[in-house]
Amino acid sequence: MAVKSDLRRQFLNQRQSLDPDRWQQHSHRICQHLRHCNRFQQAHTILAYWSFRREPDLSSLWTLPKRWGLPRCVDKTLVWHRWSLGQALAQDRYGIWSPQADAPQIPGPQGVDLMLVPALACDRRGYRLGYGGGFYDRLLGDEAWQRVTTLGIIFADSLVDTLPHDSWDCPLDGVCTEAGVEWYGSPAT
Numbered sequence: 001m002a003v004k005s006d007l008r009r010q011f012l013n014q015r016q017s018l019d020p021d022r023w024q025q026h027s028h029r030i031c032q033h034l035r036h037c038n039r040f041q042q043a044h045t046i047l048a049y050w051s052f053r054r055e056p057d058l059s060s061l062w063t064l065p066k067r068w069g070l071p072r073c074v075d076k077t078l079v080w081h082r083w084s085l086g087q088a089l090a091q092d093r094y095g096i097w098s099p100q101a102d103a104p105q106i107p108g109p110q111g112v113d114l115m116l117v118p119a120l121a122c123d124r125r126g127y128r129l130g131y132g133g134g135f136y137d138r139l140l141g142d143e144a145w146q147r148v149t150t151l152g153i154i155f156a157d158s159l160v161d162t163l164p165h166d167s168w169d170c171p172l173d174g175v176c177t178e179a180g181v182e183w184y185g186s187p188a189t
Contacts, residue, residue, distance in 0.1 A: 004129060007121065008120055008132060011129065011158050014158070016054050026155050026178040029179075030056045030178050031061050034176055035061070035064075045066070046112075046115070046116060047068075048061070048115075048116040049116065055153070056155060067082065068083050072099055073096070073135060076134070077138065078138075081106065114150075115148050118154075119158070120158065122160075123159070123160050124162075125162065126173065127165040127171050128169075150173050155177055156178055
């Protein structure tokens with residue numbers, strides 16, 4: 001099996017080579033599947049991300065009546081901030097658009113119903129391949145955050161049967177692609 005660094009390069013190149021129109025079409029389908037997902041519909045507070053390096057674009061969801069949270073990388077930690085369409089974002093040291101440091105924080109998992117997790121790839125056991133910084137694994141490794149439902153957001157060609165994983169990697173509850181939503185080890189809703 002390929003090592004994670006080789007897989008990261010492969011899946012990132014694959015995603016970045018996606019035609020812009022197709023990227024937008026696939027992103028739109030992902031958002032449609034999310035809109036029809038019971039867990040998404042019932043969620044009040046959703047943690048998400050701003051698309052980076054051609055990750056699926058979730059911007060069509062921002063107008064929905066949800067309480068949105070976006071992350072900001074602080075040292076080796078993800079700090080979540082409340083965010084709504086129109087509020088300022090700034091690029092962080094990684095080039096990711098993030099809320100301003102003084103934006104209201106979401107202090108912890110209390111009241112968070114769903115986390116939409118970006119990834120380069122996911123497997124059908126829920127393991128994800130990220131960029132290698134470990135931000136999400138550190139967060140999800142914290143017992144307090146483990147009750148939050150997690151859904152990986154990727155394109156279907158990045159969903160594989162198995163990925164290499166380490167002992168600290170935390171599997172997600174499911175994955176959403178332009179083909180639909182799959183849940184692993186939890187009721188399909």
